[in-house]
Amino acid sequence: MKSWRRMMSAGGGRSGQRTCGRHSAGYRPMAVTGRVFDAVSAAQAVQLDQLEPGWLVWYGQYSRRFFAICLTGLAVPARVEACSPHQLRQGMREAEASARVAVAS
Template identity: 45%
Template sequence: MSREPGRHRIGVQPGQVQPRRWDLAKRAAAAQLDQLEPAWHIAYGVGSRKFTAIAIWQAPKPLRVEAPTIEELREQIREAELGAMPMPADLMVRAS
């Protein structure tokens, strides 16, 4: 059960490792949506394989949404915005 010795052993010169760029298309899509949504910070997590949006506007509570696709993320952003808007009844209570 012997195997070929690896490069991580005493006496072996370390080799040059080329860095990899993961999920370039998804990261580009996140960057593009980030430009289209100025009230949100949009990013793609290569570890989580999800798109994330964090509200950068003055919301009643912190807003963060995640989705596996950019389309689902946009839907969740709209839903979060609607959920964070004050209702007419809330406005009346504050006015009195």
């Protein structure tokens, strides 16, 4: 414990004076811009959302998956998810087809 305190007081830890780095004393604050992850996939989700008026479509940046929720309440699986926009659209068509079969029965 005492050796750790000596190390901290000698400038090796948070209590010591920093000599370099952008957060050190004497440096001007830097403007940090936000970074857009998976911009292409997010744009594909926005485009698909515009093409499908009965569905709410979005892209999960953490999960890297496409999601859709049926807004009309007619599709049997109300939520569909897929790895690609093409697979999502197929899932949406399957959900709509299963709803048509259930209504016709």
